[in-house]
Amino acid sequence: MALKPPELTYMEGESRCDYNWTTGEVVxxxxxxxxxxxxxxxxxCESCGQVAVPPTSYCESCGSEVSDLREVGPRGVVMxxxxxxxxxxGAPAEAPxxxxxxxxxxxxxxxLHVAPDDDGIRIGATVRPEFRPREQRGGAITDIxxxxxxxxxxxxx
Amino acid sequence: xxxxxxxxxxxxxxGTLERETHQSLIYRVVNEALSSCGMSIxxxxxxxxxxxxxxxxxxxxxxxTVDAMGAHFKEESKIAGDGLLAAIYAYMRIASGLFDxxxxxxxxKSSESSPRVQSLLMTDPFYLRPMGLDATAAAALQxxxxxxHYGVSEEAPARVAVKNRAAGATNINAQLSSEVTLDQxxxxxxxxxxxxxxxxxPVTDGACAVVxxxxxxxxxxKVRPAWIAGSGxxxxxxxxxxxxxxxxxxxxxxxxxxxxQAGVTDPSADLDxxxxxxxxxxxxxxxxxxxxxCEEGEGEKLLISGATALGGRVPVNLSGGALCANPVxxxxxxxxxxxxxxxxxRGEGDRIDGMSKAMAHAAGGLAMQTAACMIVQG
Numbered sequence: 001m002a003l004k005p006p007e008l009t010y011m012e013g014e015s016r017c018d019y020n021w022t023t024g025e026v027v028x029x030x031x032x033x034x035x036x037x038x039x040x041x042x043x044x045c046e047s048c049g050q051v052a053v054p055p056t057s058y059c060e061s062c063g064s065e066v067s068d069l070r071e072v073g074p075r076g077v078v079m080x081x082x083x084x085x086x087x088x089x090g091a092p093a094e095a096p097x098x099x100x101x102x103x104x105x106x107x108x109x110x111x112l113h114v115a116p117d118d119d120g121i122r123i124g125a126t127v128r129p130e131f132r133p134r135e136q137r138g139g140a141i142t143d144i145x146x147x148x149x150x151x152x153x154x155x156x157x
Numbered sequence: 158x159x160x161x162x163x164x165x166x167x168x169x170x171x172g173t174l175e176r177e178t179h180q181s182l183i184y185r186v187v188n189e190a191l192s193s194c195g196m197s198i199x200x201x202x203x204x205x206x207x208x209x210x211x212x213x214x215x216x217x218x219x220x221x222t223v224d225a226m227g228a229h230f231k232e233e234s235k236i237a238g239d240g241l242l243a244a245i246y247a248y249m250r251i252a253s254g255l256f257d258x259x260x261x262x263x264x265x266k267s268s269e270s271s272p273r274v275q276s277l278l279m280t281d282p283f284y285l286r287p288m289g290l291d292a293t294a295a296a297a298l299q300x301x302x303x304x305x306h307y308g309v310s311e312e313a314p315a316r317v318a319v320k321n322r323a324a325g326a327t328n329i330n331a332q333l334s335s336e337v338t339l340d341q342x343x344x345x346x347x348x349x350x351x352x353x354x355x356x357x358x359p360v361t362d363g364a365c366a367v368v369x370x371x372x373x374x375x376x377x378x379k380v381r382p383a384w385i386a387g388s389g390x391x392x393x394x395x396x397x398x399x400x401x402x403x404x405x406x407x408x409x410x411x412x413x414x415x416x417x418q419a420g421v422t423d424p425s426a427d428l429d430x431x432x433x434x435x436x437x438x439x440x441x442x443x444x445x446x447x448x449x450x451c452e453e454g455e456g457e458k459l460l461i462s463g464a465t466a467l468g469g470r471v472p473v474n475l476s477g478g479a480l481c482a483n484p485v486x487x488x489x490x491x492x493x494x495x496x497x498x499x500x501x502x503r504g505e506g507d508r509i510d511g512m513s514k515a516m517a518h519a520a521g522g523l524a525m526q527t528a529a530c531m532i533v534q535g
Contacts, residue, residue, distance in 0.1 A: 009175055015214045021282045031283065052399060054284045060394035080305070080402065082297030083350040088273065092288045099294050099349070101302070101398050110398030112288055112298075123305050142287050 026057040029069055035139040038131045042107050044068040053107045054141070060109075073104030075150055076111070078125045083117060092142060102127055102147050113147055120149030161251045162375035162382025163501075163533060165194030165368035166494040171332040171482035173268045174362040179213060180225040182364040183264050187226055190260070190366035194380050198227035201368070202256040205247040206233070207240035207263035207486050211278050214270065226262050239263070239434070240490025241519035241529045244367060245388045248531070251371045252385075258374055263487035264364035272360050272485075279523060284396070292436070293357060295523040297349040299402050300439040304351065306403040307454035314356050314438035315342035316457075318480055320466050321435070322355075325477020332361050332482040356438035356480075363484030365491045383497035383533040386514065387421070389414025390529040397524050405440075405447035408518065408528035412448045415516065415530040424449040425464070425471045428532070430499055430515040432492035436479045440525060441465075444518065445473070448530075475499065475509075489519020493531055500535035508535070 023031060026043060033039045043055025047064035053072050058065055079101045087095040096117040101110040113129075115121045127147040137143040167189035169182055177185075191197060204226050210218050219235045226233070236243040240263025247259035267275070276292035303309065319339050325331040337355055345355040375382045391410035393400050400406070412424070421427040431448065435441035442456030450471055451459040459465060465473040474480075476495040479488050496515035498507035514534045521527040 005176075013214070015211075019282070023283065027283050054396075056396075060396060060399040079398075080298045080302035082294055082301055082352075083347070084294065085347055085350070088289065090277075090289050099288070099290065099298055101298055101402070103398075109396065112285060112290060112396075112398055114288065123301070140287055141284055 024057055026055050026066060026069070030055050031139045031141070034141070034143040035137040039071050040073045040104055040111070040129065041069040042072040042104070044070055050108045051106060052109045053104055053111050070106075072106040073129065075126055075128045076102040076104035076107075076147070078121060078123055078127055079103050079110050080123060081115065081121050093146060097146070100127070100147055113141070113144060115147045118149060126150040158252045159254050160372040161248050161369055161385045162372070163367055163385065163493070163497045164370045164375050164378055164380065164382045165190045165196060166366065166497050167193055168330055168365040168491050168494050169363050170330050171361045171363035171484055174266070177362065179218075179222055179264060179266060182266070182362070183222055183225040183262055186264070186364040186366040187260065187262055190368050194368050194378055196258070196368060196378070200258055201227065201231065201260045202258045203232040203247065203250055204228035204260045204262065205236065205243040205250070206261070207236045207238060207243040207490065209237060209265065209486050212265055212267065212270070212275055212485065226260065238486070238521045238527065239519035239529060240365060240487050241493055241517060241531060242390060242489075244369075244490060244493055244531060245390055245529060247369050248385050248388060251369055254371075257371050259369045261367040261369065261490065262364070263490040265484045265486040266362040267360045267485050268362050276523070281395070290523070292523060293352060294349045295397055296437040296440070297352045298397060299524040300351050300437065302403040303439060303443055309442065309457050311351070312339065312343065313442060313457040313460065315339055315353070316460055317435065317438040317441045318342045318356050320460070321441070321474050321478045321480045324467060324475050325481030328477050328481060330482065331477050332359050333477070334481070352437055358436045358479040358483035361482050361484045363482060363487055363491070365484070365487045365494050367490060367494060381502050381535070383501040383535055386532040386534050387415040387418030388529070388531040389418070390527075392527045395522070395526060402524060404453070405443050405525055405528065407526065408444060408447035408520070409449070411528040411530045415532050416449070419532040421532065425451070428471060428514055428516050429512040430475060430496060430509075431471065431473045431518065432476060432478070432495045432515065433473060433518040434479050434488050434492060434520040435474065436483055436488075436520065438480060440520070441473065441478070448516070448518065489517065489529060492517035492519060493533070496533050500533060502535050
């Protein structure tokens with residue numbers, strides 16, 4: 001028997017679940033250093049020596065354990081960037097802005113972050129992190145507001 | 158090791174499928190794949206499927222979909238990744254001699270939720286998710302790094318879109334079946350620059366099913382199979398910043414494994430066709446290089462030479478690829494179905510004379526973290 005075309009095609013709904021993510025020691029130490037000291041810590045692989053920022057508790061290159069954290073940056077080099085023209089819900093900055101992969105001085109990997117939509121943000125450019133004021137930091141990657149071209153004046157300074 | 162044939166395959170029409178539920182899509186494509194080789198669900202020993210719980214909006218969604226697959230009272234196992242990985246899994250189960258037949262199913266209905274949020278949910282909660290990094294933004298960072306590193310022109314990805322949309326115009330299952338001009342692509346809306354709207358795959362619902370059988374069963378059927386000659390799968394690091402993002406190391410490793418098994422020494426001479434998962438146009442150029450069709454950084458040159466177009470030395474994506482239909486999770490398995498249809502001599506219209514060996518490629522994760530390849534021959 002052929003059915004008639006349905007009178008009801010969609011039903012709206014949502015999947016929602018709140019989490020309390022365990023950071024673990026390495027990620028927790030990295031995030032706390034952003035919040036408390038305005039510093040970026042990298043994980044040092046005890047086997048291959050890769051210095052990774054942001055750090056994980058194991059080396060993403062060779063799989064060995066990472067037990068040592070060391071400060072890198074604050075200055076870094078832009079390895080790639082991409083321009084976001086339109087705002088979206090949950091965006092880390094007001095559009096237009098740029099996503100950047102930044103390799104902080106002393107690190108072997110890149111940190112994914114954002115930057116102003118500024119022509120100074122290009123591959124090979126030196127940038128530095130601009131931290132949020134201490135009272136606005138919450139122990140998150142967004143405690144760094146964004147990376148600005150080195151030499152640029154901080155907003156409001 | 159037992160020789161394994163892909164004996165049946167089917168895919169749905171791709172697009173925004175308003176009349177289809179997950180189950181109805183699966184049910185239909187499974188029955189079509191089975192009837193394409195004259196088999197029934199009772200002939201199937203094991204079902205391997207691919208789906209995404211987040212995409213479906215249900216935890217362990219297989220609990221709900223197994224009935225539609227005909228998997229109840231059978232061994233069933235699910236891959237949380239592209240269906241081509243499920244195909245590799247099924248292939249190994251038969252090659253081992255433990256099972257005679259397998260059904261592989263992959264499905265996705267991306268139109269039911271937000272593709273941006275879906276890809277954001279793939280990211281870790283500490284480093285990437287607070288940055289709102291979705292699949293398009295990650296691919297845009299990859300595209301810029303690749304193009305800068307090798308001096309690739311701004312038009313090169315757009316030319317891939319022109320080529321694949323022209324191919325897709327002849328594919329009855331494609332979602333986008335109209336040709337586009339270079340100007341149209343270049344002038345299309347920037348998504349996350351450098352990626353433009355017409356250089357990105359559409360949001361697609363669709364499903365694909367494939368039936369595999371060991372040599373004995375495969376030879377007893379009335380239809381000719383596409384024999385599996387090799388497969389490979391490799392992962393890269395999760396963090397885009399921990400990879401060499403301007404190249405596709407995992408794709409190169411997956412292809413090398415498949416080539417070794419299949420005895421392929423010069424891919425552009427030994428393969429008659431490739432079907433690859435280029436969710437973003439620049440990725441097809443990167444894949445030319447990673448899969449060994451040309452030297453590193455020579456992807457644009459190969460494209461412009463016409464070698465990868467219809468009638469070229471080594472055509473890539475005669476189906477139109479992911480740029481014409483991208484049913485996430487099923488996209489790679491569709492590539493396998495397309496490859497099989499071109500090389501298997503079944504007296505149907507899809508086969509292309511002179512084509513005997515083809516490779517299907519699937520990708521997963523942000524900026525192609527993971528890759529899978531399978532080579533089939535007629």
